[in-house]
Amino acid sequence: MDSNNIIWKRKYVFAMMLSTLCMMCSCCNERDKEILLKFKEGVTDPSGLLSSWKQEQDCCQWKGVTCHNITARVIHLTLSCDYYDVEEDEEYNSQKCLAGDIILSLLDMEYLQHLDLSYNDFSTISADSTVNSSTLNYIDLSYNNNLFIKSLEWLSQISSLEYIDLSNINLHMETNWLHWMTVLPSLVELYLESCKLEDISPSLEYANFSTSLQYINLYDNYFHSELPKWIFNLSSHVLKIDLSRNYFMGQLPNTLPNLHSLTWLALHDNYLNGSIPDWIGQLQYLAGLSIHDNYFSGSLPTNLGNLSSLNILMADGNLFTGVVSERNFAKLKNLKYLFFESPYITFDFDPLWIPPFQLERLYIGPLHPTLPQWLYTQTSLYFLLIQDSKFSFESANNNNNFWRFASTVQHLKLYNNTIEGDLSEAFLNSSIIVLTSNNFKGSLPRLSSNVVFFQVNNSSLSGSISRLLCHSKKSNNNLQYLDLSDNNLSGGLTDCWMNWKSLRYVNLGGNNLSGNIPPSMGFLSNLTSLHLHENNLSGDISSSSLQYCRSLSILNVRENSFSGNIPKWMPQSIRIVQLRSNKFIGNIPIQICQMPFLIVLDIAYNRISGHIPKCLNNITSFVDMHYSTSWIFYKFFDGRDFFTYRDDLILLVKGQQSKYDSNLKLIRMVDLSSNNLTGTMSPQLFSLSQLHFLNLSHNRLTGTIPKEIGNMTQLESLDLSKNELTGQIPESISSLSFLDNLNLSFNNLSGQIPSGTQLQSFSELSYIGNVDLCGPPLPKNCSNHGDDTKTLGENDDDGDESDFLSSLYMGLGVGFAVGFWGVCGAIFFSRKCRHAYFRFLYDLRDRFYVLLLTNLNSFH
Ligand SMILES: *[C@@H]1O[C@H](CO)[C@@H](O)[C@H](O)[C@H]1NC(C)=O
Ligand SMILES: *[C@@H]1O[C@H](CO)[C@@H](O)[C@H](O)[C@H]1NC(C)=O
Numbered sequence: 001m002d003s004n005n006i007i008w009k010r011k012y013v014f015a016m017m018l019s020t021l022c023m024m025c026s027c028c029n030e031r032d033k034e035i036l037l038k039f040k041e042g043v044t045d046p047s048g049l050l051s052s053w054k055q056e057q058d059c060c061q062w063k064g065v066t067c068h069n070i071t072a073r074v075i076h077l078t079l080s081c082d083y084y085d086v087e088e089d090e091e092y093n094s095q096k097c098l099a100g101d102i103i104l105s106l107l108d109m110e111y112l113q114h115l116d117l118s119y120n121d122f123s124t125i126s127a128d129s130t131v132n133s134s135t136l137n138y139i140d141l142s143y144n145n146n147l148f149i150k151s152l153e154w155l156s157q158i159s160s161l162e163y164i165d166l167s168n169i170n171l172h173m174e175t176n177w178l179h180w181m182t183v184l185p186s187l188v189e190l191y192l193e194s195c196k197l198e199d200i201s202p203s204l205e206y207a208n209f210s211t212s213l214q215y216i217n218l219y220d221n222y223f224h225s226e227l228p229k230w231i232f233n234l235s236s237h238v239l240k241i242d243l244s245r246n247y248f249m250g251q252l253p254n255t256l257p258n259l260h261s262l263t264w265l266a267l268h269d270n271y272l273n274g275s276i277p278d279w280i281g282q283l284q285y286l287a288g289l290s291i292h293d294n295y296f297s298g299s300l301p302t303n304l305g306n307l308s309s310l311n312i313l314m315a316d317g318n319l320f321t322g323v324v325s326e327r328n329f330a331k332l333k334n335l336k337y338l339f340f341e342s343p344y345i346t347f348d349f350d351p352l353w354i355p356p357f358q359l360e361r362l363y364i365g366p367l368h369p370t371l372p373q374w375l376y377t378q379t380s381l382y383f384l385l386i387q388d389s390k391f392s393f394e395s396a397n398n399n400n401n402f403w404r405f406a407s408t409v410q411h412l413k414l415y416n417n418t419i420e421g422d423l424s425e426a427f428l429n430s431s432i433i434v435l436t437s438n439n440f441k442g443s444l445p446r447l448s449s450n451v452v453f454f455q456v457n458n459s460s461l462s463g464s465i466s467r468l469l470c471h472s473k474k475s476n477n478n479l480q481y482l483d484l485s486d487n488n489l490s491g492g493l494t495d496c497w498m499n500w501k502s503l504r505y506v507n508l509g510g511n512n513l514s515g516n517i518p519p520s521m522g523f524l525s526n527l528t529s530l531h532l533h534e535n536n537l538s539g540d541i542s543s544s545s546l547q548y549c550r551s552l553s554i555l556n557v558r559e560n561s562f563s564g565n566i567p568k569w570m571p572q573s574i575r576i577v578q579l580r581s582n583k584f585i586g587n588i589p590i591q592i593c594q595m596p597f598l599i600v601l602d603i604a605y606n607r608i609s610g611h612i613p614k615c616l617n618n619i620t621s622f623v624d625m626h627y628s629t630s631w632i633f634y635k636f637f638d639g640r641d642f643f644t645y646r647d648d649l650i651l652l653v654k655g656q657q658s659k660y661d662s663n664l665k666l667i668r669m670v671d672l673s674s675n676n677l678t679g680t681m682s683p684q685l686f687s688l689s690q691l692h693f694l695n696l697s698h699n700r701l702t703g704t705i706p707k708e709i710g711n712m713t714q715l716e717s718l719d720l721s722k723n724e725l726t727g728q729i730p731e732s733i734s735s736l737s738f739l740d741n742l743n744l745s746f747n748n749l750s751g752q753i754p755s756g757t758q759l760q761s762f763s764e765l766s767y768i769g770n771v772d773l774c775g776p777p778l779p780k781n782c783s784n785h786g787d788d789t790k791t792l793g794e795n796d797d798d799g800d801e802s803d804f805l806s807s808l809y810m811g812l813g814v815g816f817a818v819g820f821w822g823v824c825g826a827i828f829f830s831r832k833c834r835h836a837y838f839r840f841l842y843d844l845r846d847r848f849y850v851l852l853l854t855n856l857n858s859f860h
């Protein structure tokens with residue numbers, strides 16, 4: 001002890017002397033400084049992150065630089081960018097981060113051990129000499145999303161490397177990555193997530209990785225093959241393997257691999273099939289097994305229940321069959337997460353079974369015909385999702401017991417079940433409650449002030465909403481999201497909204513509600529989305545309390561009996577105005593032109609008269625492609641995690657109702673059809689270059705179609721039918737290459753349909769009812785023009801391709817029920833953590849969802 005103490009003291013005195021010295025001279029090694037300044041030269045630094053990097057300063061004091069406390073040589077360089085733009089969903093914004101070139105001569109700093117440049121926006125990496133480092137053991141260049149590295153040979157020369165993270169760097173040209181990684185003698189952790197890797201040498205039996213290798217992560221690459229043989233022949237020291245979200249197919253090997261110490265095996269989101277081999281039950285240290293979203297079949301091996309270390313079991317989204325009982329979980333005393341849902345499975349639990357575990361998260365289904373009793377033993381349950389089940393509670397007592405239990409779960413989801421339950425007497429207390437698509441009867445439950453998110457859409461609830469809204473006179477409610485759509489609710493909107501001021505989203509659509517907008521709705525100053533569609537509501541909105549809801553972005557009252565004028569008070573923030581199928585009268589107010597974010601203006605099927613305002617081209621998002629692209633999303637906290645939730649909307653486009661959710665932000669639409677509009681269509685109307693859908697049909701518009709229509713290059717659908725338009729169809733229409741729906745029928749148009757264009761690819765129905773119109777596709781010949789039959793071929797093909805593309809972009813996602821993960825989660829701690837967590841939990845099910853995001857991003 002004493003001698004240690006003395007040594008320590010000496011060291012301390014020495015260090016003190018050094019630090020005193022430091023105050024007098026510069027500590028920084030000149031060579032290190034020179035290298036760092038050279039690196040800085042090639043870097044673009046929009047936010048001045050490197051502003052402390054000045055020649056005259058000690059480089060050991062520069063941001064991101066750490067020197068050894070005795071030798072004063074640079075040992076760490078950490079310039080990870082953690083700028084995160086919450087406004088942009090889970091997209092993060094690296095615009096404020098470092099960009100440019102990473103020079104590998106950084107590695108010439110002879111004592112550098114740790115290099116972290118992750119989450120920046122570097123685009124190139126360059127070496128002007130051979131890489132020579134014998135000290136670097138940690139390199140993290142991950143999430144430089146625009147970085148493309150052709151070869152990893154240089155990396156293989158740094159024999160001291162123990163930790164490599166190149167996730168989200170494009171490595172698709174590097175077909176030899178496996179070789180370069182296996183020559184590193186000290187490698188412990190390897191992360192190559194989302195690197196676009198293709199070749200994994202599936203038939204190689206043995207990959208000579210360092211015997212120290214513990215983690216190998218190849219999540220989300222482009223491997224299309226059987227699982228590689230070498231993976232199951234890695235050394236028995238390997239602890240974690242992640243091959244999830246690839247295109248692996250075939251089966252797991254039959255024989256127990258070498259991997260005795262494995263603690264984490266992730267194979268989810270692949271195309272694996274066959275049954276789960278028995279040897280899984282012998283991986284005694286396994287803490288996490290994630291095999292969800294594959295095609296695994298057969299029954300679950302019984303000896304899985306031997307895995308007493310198992311913490312996380314995620315096996316939903318497969319084709320398992322057979323009976324699952326308590327035997328499958330017999331010894332899982334450490335289980336915290338159990339995700340096991342499979343349509344063909346039968347759960348058969350002993351009613352007296354008391355599980356050895358206390359779960360935190362449970363996703364289970366189908367449960368039939370009753371709820372397993374052991375559920376009630378799970379008193380630590382934080383998250384409960386029951387899906388595709390069919391049961392009734394048999395007695396009122398059971399019903400009440402269930403809701404009492406459910407109220408102890410913070411995050412409750414009963415999704416797509418046939419649960420015969422009665423919510424009338426329930427008093428719900430979870431933060432997040434999603435009861436979508438069940439068979440609930442009775443009236444609405446009461447909510448505690450703890451509830452933040454309440455969704456009970458698509459059920460059979462009846463009665464008045466006052467039960468829910470008026471029972472609490474307190475104003476400390478935290479409810480932000482209320483969705484009661486598609487039930488049988490009736491009565492008025494009640495005047496109790498002043499107790500629910502935190503509401504941001506209200507959806508009461510698809511019920512039998514009647515009456516006016518009550519005054520107390522004006523208290524909802526944070527209300528962003530209001531959906532009242534498909535009810536029987538009436539009264540004059542333009543003078544209603546909604547004018548005080550200054551945060552409103554989405555106003556959807558379609559299919560009601562509202563009357564009066566179109567409101568002039570729309571807040572600046574408005575993005576979607578959907579008033580179709582009501583009894584609105586009067587003119588279109590020019591105030592609408594002052595709404596820069598407006599993307600959907602749908603006032604069809606009303607009694608609007610007067611002219612179409614000329615100023616619509618003042619609406620910025622209709623003319624500027626880069627405007628209004630960030631989207632409203634709601635962020636919720638369930639006590640542990642943040643969730644984001646997007647809005648969605650049914651739009652009638654091209655004669656079809658389609659649901660738009662994450663792609664809603666890309667839509668630009670004006671529908672003024674079936675009103676009583678008069679006057680001509682101004683050329684300004686046709687300068688809305690970003691518009692996708694324009695419908696002015698069934699009005700009394702006169703005049704000609706201006707040639708400026710050729711400027712609407714994004715137009716996919718144009719309907720001007722049933723008006724009184726005259727003149728010729730302008731040739732410029734044919735330059736609308738995305739147009740796949742055209743209706744000019746029943747006007748007084750004349751002359752020849754411009755020939756030799758994709759205008760001929762539309763059917764006759766697009767043009768009929770114009771007595772003086774002629775030429776193909778109409779049967780009527782144009783007597784003055786002999787050259788009708790010009791070649792049509794090439795343009796037809798163009799038309800088809802753009803059809804395809806546009807329907808791909810616009811239609812994407814329509815069919816993808818956002819499912820139980822509809823809440824697309826993100827956690828807002830450090831970026832790294834957020835990613836890891838996001839991956840781990842939420843990215844689970846929604847392969848499509850992520851694909852969708854990717855596609856839409858590349859569309860930009
Ligand atoms: C110097 O750094 C070493 C580790 O690198 C640490 O153990 C030691 O406490 C440090 N000494 C001082 C005086 O900070
Ligand atoms: C690599 O660096 C070491 C000192 O760090 C030096 O001795 C050696 O010659 C260098 N090798 C090459 C090829 O530059």
Ligand SMILES: *[C@@H]1O[C@H](CO)[C@@H](O)[C@H](O)[C@H]1NC(C)=O
Binds near residue numbers: 205206229233
């Ligand atoms: C594992 O690798 C060894 C070579 O080290 C080889 O002999 C053996 O066949 C491999 N086993 C499997 C199952 O591929």
Ligand SMILES: *[C@@H]1O[C@H](CO)[C@@H](O)[C@H](O)[C@H]1NC(C)=O
Binds near residue numbers: 183185208
């Ligand atoms: C694996 O690599 C080590 C050096 O890293 C070498 O000694 C050994 O011979 C190699 N084994 C095989 C089977 O290639």
Ligand SMILES: *[C@@H]1O[C@H](CO)[C@@H](O)[C@H](O)[C@H]1NC(C)=O
Binds near residue numbers: 275
């Ligand atoms: C597994 O999938 C492959 C094709 O990927 C197929 O040939 C094979 O029959 C399937 N096996 C089982 C057991 O379903």
Ligand SMILES: *[C@@H]1O[C@H](CO)[C@@H](O)[C@H](O)[C@H]1NC(C)=O
Binds near residue numbers: 282
């Ligand atoms: C594992 O489970 C099987 C079947 O349930 C059982 O026979 C075996 O004894 C258990 N123990 C071990 C260590 O495999």
Ligand SMILES: *[C@@H]1O[C@H](CO)[C@@H](O)[C@H](O)[C@H]1NC(C)=O
Binds near residue numbers: 501502503526
């Ligand atoms: C409205 O939103 C703001 C900002 O998000 C928040 O600070 C405020 O508490 C909200 N108001 C109510 C009544 O919840």
Ligand SMILES: *[C@@H]1O[C@H](CO)[C@@H](O)[C@H](O)[C@H]1NC(C)=O
Binds near residue numbers: 594
């Ligand atoms: C056009 O927009 C600007 C700002 O968005 C607004 O000040 C102006 O009044 C608008 N013009 C018309 C005619 O609405």
Ligand SMILES: *[C@@H]1O[C@H](CO)[C@@H](O)[C@H](O)[C@H]1NC(C)=O
Binds near residue numbers: 676
């Ligand atoms: C349309 O407007 C005209 C006046 O411009 C009016 O006479 C007519 O009744 C209106 N039609 C409808 C259906 O409202």
Ligand SMILES: *[C@@H]1O[C@H](CO)[C@@H](O)[C@H](O)[C@H]1NC(C)=O
Binds near residue numbers: 708710
């Ligand atoms: C629109 O079209 C007209 C005539 O086709 C053209 O003169 C004008 O430059 C185009 N662009 C805009 C932005 O109006």
Ligand SMILES: *[C@@H]1O[C@H](CO)[C@@H](O)[C@H](O)[C@H]1NC(C)=O
Binds near residue numbers: 819
């Ligand atoms: C809901 O259940 C029905 C039938 O049980 C099924 O067809 C549908 O795919 C399910 N929806 C979701 C989102 O799971």
